[in-house]
Amino acid sequence: MNIHFIAIGGSAMHNLALALNHKGYIVTGSDDVIFEPSKTRLAAEGLLPETFGWFSEKITSNLDAVILGMHAKADNPELLKAQELGLEIYSYPEFLYEQSKNKTRVVIGGSHGKTTITSMILHVLNYHNRDVDYMVGAQLDGFDRMVHLTEKNDFIILEGDEYLSSPIDRRPKFHLYKPNIALLSGIAWDHINVFPTFDNYVEQFQIFVDSIVKGGSITYNEEDENVVKVVEASENAIRKLPYHTPEYSVENGQTLLDTPEGPMPIEVFGKHNLSNLAGAKWICQNMGIDEDDFYEAIGTFKGASKRLEKIAESPSCIVYKDFAHSPSKVAATTKAVKEQYPDRKLIAFLELHTYSSFNPEFLKEYKGALDPADVPVVFYLPESVAIKKLNPVTAAQISEAFQRDDLTIMTDALAFKDYVYAEDYDNTVVLFMSSGNYGGLDLEAFKRHLENN
Template sequence: MNVHFIAIGGSAMHNLALALYHKGYKVTGSDDEIFEPSKSRLAAKGLLPEAFGWFPEKINSVLDAVVLGMHAKADNPELLKAQSLGLKIYSYPEFLYEQSKNKTRVVIGGSHGKTTITSMILHVMHYHDRDVDYMVGAQLEGFDVMVKLTETNDFIVLEGDEYLSSPIDRRAKFHLYKPNIALLSGIAWDHINVFPTYENYVEQFKIFVDSIVKGGSINYNEEDEEVKRVVEASENPIRKIAYQTPEYTVENGETYLETPEGPMPIEVFGKHNLNNLAGAKWICQHMGIDEDDFYEAISTFKGASKRLEKIAEGKTSVAYKDFAHSPSKVEATTKAVKEQYNDRHLLACLELHTYSSLNAEFLKEYKGALDAADTAVVFYSPHAVEIKKLEAVTHQQIAEAFERDDLIIYTNPDEFKAFLFEQDLSNKILLLMSSGNYGGLDFDEVKNLVK
């Protein structure tokens, strides 16, 4: 097949392009800008466009398919050319379904936890040499690519994102996969630029549950009241299997999972991650891994990239970096770190970086999110607010939203960095939560603070 990617440089898009290249397809693509690591990875396989920009002359009737990325606009000249020629145009999730319609599709959905759960499942499969196709949103240890597609594997494991499919397809991505086996980890309002009301957001998960193939199954986190309500109210004739957080203990900074064979030390920690583990165990059992084999494999799982990642550890201090930015994730991550190190001072720094987090109306969702921290810091860039064309948020709005009198707030990257590097981290835990980089913070420099 000849496949052309419009906006090939995206994190998901370039991984799909590489997967098709490895499958033997002829792959071309365009983009107006491509950053690392996409740039080097595409270049290594000869897939990097010769010049950045949009070139309608690349679009011709020889193409079997065009894959349209979210970064492109509806008036993209290559898209318009493809439409005029009547070519088959796929969104990213549509194309993944096309590649997997004859496989058993396992889809992991939820506002939070889906990357970690998908990563856990793939880790267990890899540990036991079970080859499966997959798409996951984080780089995993032992895996060269984030998307793998074959003609032969029976299973495909897909991380099910609720964000939009493409500029011309406003459906949520996970509505298009038609799972045989599904999981729903949690529902907490996000992406308010697309789903302006809570009810509208929850509706996406109802559609997801109803999209499961008749006779299929869903495992769901019954500790999340909204998940429980959505799944149990669905009239789709599927098996509904609830899961909950397993028993565990924390001793001297180490987490032990209760198993039929007794307490087992594990690398990941926090109630939310143990809950994720319970969901992953169910899915692995559906895929033919028995309980003992699951425990053996999961004991070696160190976590997904950017998800509660330990970046430095000294004699008395530890530094973690986490992708957490939505209120539920920030609260879960902060609580997890404090529980793991309850005898040490927790310094938690959150960057408000996404469209939702910088929206004055949405800010109130962060109430109590940093309560578990001994010292809580919030950083946001007024420039980021301008770029997103949002109304400016004030110190007072942030302070009122978090409802914490001692909250420290920075808007200047240099002042935040100065504060951070003045800290004595002896007997402290540093937690940096952001989907950005605090206006240019070098995380390698941060490692030098740890003693």
């Protein structure tokens, strides 16, 4: 097949392009800007566009399909040309469904934890040499790409994102996969620019559960009351399989998971990650991995990229960074780190970066999220608010939202860097949380600073 990508440089899109190229398809693409690591990875496979920009002449009747990324606009000249020629135009999730409609589709959904759960499942399957197709939102150790597609594999594991499919398809991605086996980890309001009310957001998960193939199954977190309501309300003819956080303990900075064979040390930590582990275990068992084999493999799982990732360690200080940015993720991550290191001072640096986090009403959702931190710091750039064409957010609004009298709020990148470097890191654990880049703070340079002091 001859496939053209409009907006080939995105994290998900370039991985799909690499997967199709590996499968033997003829792949071309366009984008107006491509960042690393997408740029280097596309160039290595000869897929990097020679010139950045949009070129309607690239769209011809010889194309079998066009895949449209969210980064493109509805008036993109290449899209308009494809529509004019009557070509098949797919969103990213639509094309994944086309590639997997004859397979058993395993879809992992939820406001939080879906990347980690998908990564755990793939790690266990890979450990036991079980080859499956997949799409996951983070780069994993032992995997070349985040997307893998074949003709021969019976299963495909899909991370089920609730964000929109494309500029011309406003359905959430996970509505399009029609899973045979599904998991729902939790529901906590997010993406308020798309789902302006909590009820509207929850409705997307109701549609997801109802989209499961008749006779299929939903494995769900019974400790999340919103999840329980959605699953129990569904009249879909599916099996409903609850899971809960397993018993565990923490000794000297090491998490021990209770198993039938006794306490087992694991690399990940925090109640939310133990809950993720329980969900992954039941999905793996649905796919033919028995409990003993699951435990053997999961003990070597070090976590998904950007999810509670240890980036530095010295005798006096341990540093983690995490993709956490929504209130529920920030709360779970901060609590997990404090639980793991109760005798260390926890310094938490949170960058507010997303559309939702600059909304005054949504800000209130952060109440208590940084409570486990001994030193809580919130950083944001007023320019980021302006770029998103939102009303300015004040320090008073942020302080009121978090309900911490000792909260430090910073709005200047250089001042934030100075603050980070000046802090006393004796007997501390440091947590950086953001989906951004902390105003350009070089974490590698900060790591060297810690090592030299």
